[in-house]
Amino acid sequence: MPNTEFQALVVEQTEPKQFQRSIQRRTVADLPAGEVLIRVDYSSLNFKDALSATGNPGVTRNFPHTPGIDAAGIVVQSSSDSFQVGDAVIATSYDLGMGTAGGLGQYIRVPSAWVLALPKTLTAFEAMSFGTAGLTAALMVNALLDNGVQPAQGPVLVTGATGGVGSLAVAILAKLGFSVTASTGKLTETPFLMSLGATEVIDRASLLTNNRPLQAEQWAGVIDVVAGPTLANAIQSSQYNGVVTCSGLVGAVDLTTSIFPFILRGVRLIGIDSVQCTMAVRTRAWQALAGDFKPACLPDLTTEIGLAQVEEYLLAMLAGKSHGRVVVNMADD
Known part of the structure; x- marks a missing residue:
């Protein structure tokens, strides 16, 4: 498993205040320590991802780095009693995609405290339509x-x-x-x-x-x-x-x-803080999103792209030219 390769958006600092982004091959061994290894099926784009991808020091300070504060996928390895291999899960916020390699890579490894089970009435795609x-x-x-x-x-x-x-x-x-x-x-x-x-x-x-x-x-x-x-x-x-x-x-x-x-x-x-709020608070919110809060128009406000299109959409977001939600299908193009 440590030698498993995957694709990720990698942001590198080429010189002071100068950053470039590219899709690179990484290995699971490159990921930080954590109890849960997740194969990411879908991620999404947020303004914070755009800031991280362009080197904003208020979001990310250490490079090279993979942004992506949202991820939904399947547990492939776990040392936590809370999650088993094969579980469908969501990981959002905390340090994901900020100081920790994030969901714009096909694998993430995170503390179990950052992970929650995907509600049964949500698909991974729908979860990232929310993000x-x-x-x-x-x-x-x-x-x-x-x-x-x-x-x-x-x-x-x-x-x-x-x-x-x-x-x-x-x-x-x-x-x-x-x-x-x-x-x-x-x-x-x-x-x-x-x-x-x-x-x-x-x-x-x-x-x-x-x-x-x-x-x-x-x-x-x-x-x-x-x-x-x-x-x-x-x-x-x-x-x-x-x-x-x-x-x-x-x-x-x-x-x-x-x-x-x-x-x-x-x-x-x-x-309102969605970064460090307790798991009980965020679980209640996700259950609402999977139930009474889930709008029928969710597909209408969601655009699906591949990893290769992330650069274009992040720059549009920074320019104020985006609307709604952008979900990234993390399958190989």
């Missing part, structure tokens, strides 16, 4: 539900709606009966967002035109991946007892707002 983006969206929707947000209370705002987290959040909320307002800078994607179940699509610029500490009450809940002024506006225009969840920072890392929405309207701001 970390779907896990994050499910955690955010669960946070809204756990804090009492119900469809009858009014619309839920989803920012960054054409991205992985945003598009899945739109689809999940619509399936649960919510009225969903999708915010995007790509109004040409309005038909796509409406097909996922959005009730309304608005230009993201409309969330930046009013800086008053309190604005007219609009949102029963918010799913935000943009941060910065967009998040501030969402907080300021939330309803009384509104719930705002945030998980991303594609717009900015700073948040400037006032205390008024929190003390005069009881607005709650909840940060």
Whole structure:
């Protein structure tokens, strides 16, 4: 087994701040230590993978490296009592694809604590159609539900709606009966967002035109991946007892707002982490994705590619030219 060869996307640093990517042959012996060896059938592309693939030091510092924060496949070797050879499993987040060789290789070896059984009502392809983006969206929707947000209370705002987290959040909320307002800078994607179940699509610029500490009450809940002024506006225009969840920072890392929405309207701001959240929390989210959260439109927001196409799609993602989810079929081309 140590001499088993496989294909992987490998990122190498050619000189300071210069990186190149290529598909290379690796061996299982090249993989890090871990209790579970998994043959990866499908992976997916996330913005964090694009950052890792281009040498962003906030994601990956040691090269050569194989990105891929998501993987679904079959256990081929295990020293853990929790998993047996032949088990269908998912591995996402933690250090996978960041400091540990990730799912854009046909094999990964990881700690058993990073692995969970593939829900029986999900295929490996469907699991990667969700991936970390779907896990994050499910955690955010669960946070809204756990804090009492119900469809009858009014619309839920989803920012960054054409991205992985945003598009899945739109689809999940619509399936649960919510009225969903999708915010995007790509109004040409309005038909796509409406097909996922959005009730309304608005230009993201409309969330930046009013800086008053309190604005007219609009949102029963918010799913935000943009941060910065967009998040501030969402907080300021939330309803009384509104719930705002945030998980991303594609717009900015700073948040400037006032205390008024929190003390005069009881607005709650909840940060969502899908990297280090407990296995119990992520298992609950995956069970929801395999059940009530699973939208019929999942195939419509998913594009399947091969490993050879990853470079093209990662660069499109960095350029803001992608939408929905991209699943990588890891079988040899």
